[in-house]
């Protein structure tokens with residue numbers, strides 16, 4: 001396993017670091033406080049090639065490998081994990097098309113993302129089916145003319161209010177069926193006038209082909225306030241067979257492939273946040289003096305900094321190993337993806353919490369970035385599967 005950074009990766013690292021320094025970090029706390037989806041930043045990220053990394057070269061996409069994608073997501077997350085979550089979510093929604101779609105489906109559903117700064121949503125979680133997503137109730141039912149009708153409700157969907165395409169996992173035939181399909185619904189591009197704000201309600205998208213998608217009011221969140229999250233309801237949405245990816249019975253297998261790809265990305269989000277928490281805490285403790293010494297020179301405080309650094313570095317190693325395993329399609333890639341996600345989430349939460357502690361009372365003030373990081377970190381341990389689900393996957397494989 002070779003962790004040497006290639007020339008291409010170095011170029012990406014420099015590009016993202018500059019982007020984070022110039023576009024994300026200035027004003028990040030103000031934007032965060034306003035809780036508004038930063039469309040301008042997302043558009044710039046698209047312009048300089050930091051989005052839609054999984055789109056195949058055959059349709060003029062970047063087709064960036066998983067190791068490089070993880071590095072990009074890690075660096076973006078150093079700036080803000082809400083923004084990296086939103087950007088990464090396009091790949092979360094679109095990778096299933098790149099992996100299992102036909103050439104026609106790739107052109108139809110992926111090419112628009114190459115041409116315009118569009119947003120996609122990945123719809124798996126439901127109010128009654130979170131960790132146990134196989135118990136989902138959203139379903140498609142075949143009609144006499146060969147088309148299907150989609151009905152059901154998804155929740156906590158990243159990018160939902162801004163999405164111009166939805167990737168949905170649903171049951172086939174009836175809500176309590178056993179088979180799961182993966183379908184794609186492109187909708188009209190979102191117009192300026194339709195844009196929702198945190199204070200506005202939800203909206204309805206009436207589809208030309210028939211049916212309605214109802215997007216709920218954007219969720220008011222503890223952290224990652226620069227990402228958009230909302231519920232999505234489908235009412236009698238007409239689906240034709242060209243919108244079904246691969247075999248309509250194998251959606252669950254495809255979802256596992258998506259999560260194998262996505263978990264190293266979430267680990268990268270955790271490592272980026274842990275690194276930011278460590279850097280700003282180190283800087284703060286080098287400046288502030290108590291008992292006549294810099295805080296970083298007080299032995300117990302230095303121990304805490306060492307513990308933060310160790311967790312961050314171990315998470316980085318777990319991330320790189322998982323990214324290599326997923327990239328090479330190793331049979332045990334799933335458990336390494338789960339391991340990386342857990343270790344990185346733990347590192348992010350630890351570094352943010354301990355970093356806040358080392359800031360003393362100042363860390364509890366919203367004007368200090370560490371307080372934002374402490375709020376942002378929690379979701380890394382939850383989305384793409386909670387810690388216990390990762391442990392369940394690892395345990396199942398081990399025995």
Ligand SMILES: Cc1cc2nc3c(=O)[nH]c(=O)nc-3n(C[C@H](O)[C@H](O)[C@H](O)COP(=O)(O)OP(=O)(O)OC[C@H]3O[C@@H](n4cnc5c(N)ncnc54)[C@H](O)[C@@H]3O)c2cc1C
Pocket residue numbers: 089121122123124125129130131132155156157158159221224229379382383384385386388389392
């Ligand atoms: C900000 C945000 C963005 C999200 N984005 C998306 C998205 O874009 N698309 C999408 O489909 N979903 C998304 N999600 C949903 C997310 O993946 C789920 O919230 C997550 O999988 C957990 O499901 P749940 O919330 O229903 O928790 P539950 O499944 O109800 O779990 C609650 C708790 O129960 C315990 N638990 C659960 N299962 C087990 C187990 N097997 N063993 C032991 N203990 C267990 C754990 O402590 C867990 O934290 C997002 C969520 C949030 C908050």
